């Protein structure tokens with residue numbers, strides 16, 4: 366007797382509902398249709414095409430994905446994009462004015478604040494926020510305030526020197 370063919374399970378991924386989100390990034394509005402579970406980092410990189418913010422750990426432990434939300438630094442890998450509807454987001458791509466680098470970018474170059482450069486966008490965004498927050502004057506204080514940003518290359522001395530230079534120039 367012939368057996369009825371075994372029916373293969375339906376492995377087609379289920380599509381979830383999407384919603385509209387408007388992200389304001391570097392002064393420009395982007396309206397996206399995304400699933401509510403999409404992180405801000407993925408929205409920036411995969412949907413908007415701003416790949417400067419890096420995905421290091423994807424778990425809030427390395428700081429490579431740091432961006433500014435209304436001027437405050439956040440780990441974009443831990444943040445859902447839908448939570449930032451109409452919040453002003455700044456990424457590394459939004460710092461320079463044309464060919465003129467942001468002072469923190471210029472100081473990182475001057476002081477060799479990077480090696481492979483993977484952590485650098487997050488380090489720079491964190492440093493920019495730190496200088497706005499009110500930067501400690503000691504190297505130790507700066508290290509403490511930058512401790513959420515990990516550099517596997519160990520470029521820390523250059524990073525601290527860069528932050529110190531910009532801090533001093535701000536008086």
Ligand code: FES
Pocket residue numbers: 419420421422423424425426427428429430431440441442443
């Ligand atoms: S990628 Fe977000 S903290 Fe590491």
Ligand code: FES
Pocket residue numbers: 478479480481482483484485515516517518519520
């Ligand atoms: S420069 Fe390579 S991880 Fe920091």
